[in-house]
Amino acid sequence: MELSQRRKKILRAVVEEYIDSAEPVGSKTVLSRTGLDCSSATIRNELVALDKEGYLEQPHTSAGRVPTAKGYRLYVNELMRERELTHDEAEAINRGLDLRGRGHDKIMDTVGHMATELTSYPALTISAAATVTVKRVELIYLDPNSFIIVLLLTGDTVKNKLVHLPFSFSQVTITRLSAVFNSSFTGIGEEKITPELIASTERAVGDTMGLTSVIAGFLIETLATSRGGANVSGEANLLKLPEFRDPEKAHKLINYLSNSENLASLSASPDFGDVKVLIGPENAALELKDSSVVMASYNAGDNMRGIIGVVGPTRMDYSAVAAKLAYIAEGLSKLLGGGAATSGYGKLMIKGDDSDG
Amino acid sequence: MELSQRRKKILRAVVEEYIDSAEPVGSKTVLSRTGLDCSSATIRNELVALDKEGYLEQPHTSAGRVPTAKGYRLYVNELMRERELTHDEAEAINRGLDLRGRGHDKIMDTVGHMATELTSYPALTISAAATVTVKRVELIYLDPNSFIIVLLLTGDTVKNKLVHLPFSFSQVTITRLSAVFNSSFTGIGEEKITPELIASTERAVGDTMGLTSVIAGFLIETLATSRGGANVSGEANLLKLPEFRDPEKAHKLINYLSNSENLASLSASPDFGDVKVLIGPENAALELKDSSVVMASYNAGDNMRGIIGVVGPTRMDYSAVAAKLAYIAEGLSKLLGGGAATSGYGKLMIKGDDSDG
DNA sequence: GCTTAGCACTCAAAAAGGTGGAGTGCTAAA
């Protein structure tokens, strides 16, 4: 059953007041916040209804109301007013996004800090590429025992490694290897780099010292680790929130967030180019059942997708957070994805059970 | 005045019991812990004396004793028993230190996590080089608009950057630049890369497009940022400690630690090759007055010094922490500094006021 | 002189009791 206009107004007031104050909201407060032309008793009746429908709940009988996950969901989907960024905020983000010429790792790091700064919640950055291949292999001969491997990957990431070996080789060998790798190992995925390919390359260049497998090993390792990554920053911000007055709670959440595999699983969902909100129990992970996650994804070019998000209590200023993240993601898409901005706030992707109880 | 044997024994018991329990220690507990052949009344008399001398204090009149910074200092300097690592611990560290072929950044990161894991305190890693210079510059031509800069620095660190420009250049230009940079920009410090040098180089190669200054800019930036760095990991571990039951306290400390400039200043002290303990008020920073820092430094080769340390409450298991850090530092020196192990636990460097009051 | 049994004393922390007030649900009338 669709809620009446008045109930929606009341629900919105409760949610927003609670977001501000972190205290259960009473009928009188709702009255003054909505400015409705009725008495607090009427509000109380409505609150009872919203309670019965599962949008609100009471910590105890004689307390005010607190939104449930269902209440927040409705708020996010329908009630929340779109929050425009102030000129200053937009300016600050634009300045922060002037990151041309930095590697993707560095960009993610900076942007994560920016998101923390802007929202005062812990920020998470996730990147994932469908496929990563090597575009170019370059070997730099240093001395008879060492050389540098430089790999250019899709996504214009450059990786390098200095190799130091206990036996010596010539510049010519390194040059020849370089050529071979560029012709046989570029443009292929990690799974195509088989022991057979390595062995046949070894034979082709007459490498009896195992240089080929050293280089191939680095290729495999790099491709594997470059597929994606995840990071958190600003975890300490949780400690300022009343919902984390208990250090044990904060510790559990921070611990969960510090494991990048956990974060990566957050990106598993199939949306692309929208802001996504996961409220409390909508989160798959047990550790996040009391928290909300807001994420925006962006196009990082070369088949790569990035996510910038924040984690906080369910009592979160969704509107402001969503607007900021969307703006950041849009900027990143422009910066990295060659202009194809894919994110736009206003059409939030909805995940979660919205059916009536 | 030198303390009597018995008082030392009692002080040690108080410190160790307090490290274990985090509760003020009473005379009976001391009795059972020391096994001294006297009554608790005698212990009480001794406690009063230790109190007067400033080694112990009472949270309130009718409570047990808690060590003061001075008490911890004496404990660390004289009373603490050297803690040998168990076979398993040493094994674990050795395994964790099998990091050949990783860059220094990655090594610091891994080692920091290891230290956190082993001590369950936040770990900090600091590195500082007296001077960093470029050993080799290599430019890899990709296409008419882009090339990669690869820098080999002292300390065998390799840095790279992909440069993308809005105008085109030839492979020959890049090759020539490469040669020039290798001859004029290697082996010199950041301060020697002057606008004049850049301008004269520009004229010498006939570069009218500003490629020279792009590359030189990267050199300067890289040299500046490679001089040193600092990082923390495992901050959340503080939350498990009773002294940080107040989230505000934890937040302040974590915030302080998250600023790498603050960390860098910790390494300012002149010791090298020893374990260093800074107890409570011995720390210069206000934010650390209630905490202790234990650090071990290692030789990272090529004029580079590294520090691995942990931060915790003054109630810290100094003996175990010092032993672990010393062992790690020793391993790192071997790994990076070419075998010249400089760290040895047992001769702790002492900092702090030890004069009698 | 040092040691120790004994005891009164102190003080934080926990338990128990009391009060106020914000907020509710319900009723009955408009």
Added chain:
DNA sequence: TTTAGCACTCCACCTTTTTGAGTGCTAAGC
């Protein structure tokens, strides 16, 4: 359907009491 009115609930806060670990002191003993 709304609303004034009222009894009721229950947390939050305060005060008081109790408890007990631990002290300092004293006076006797070695």
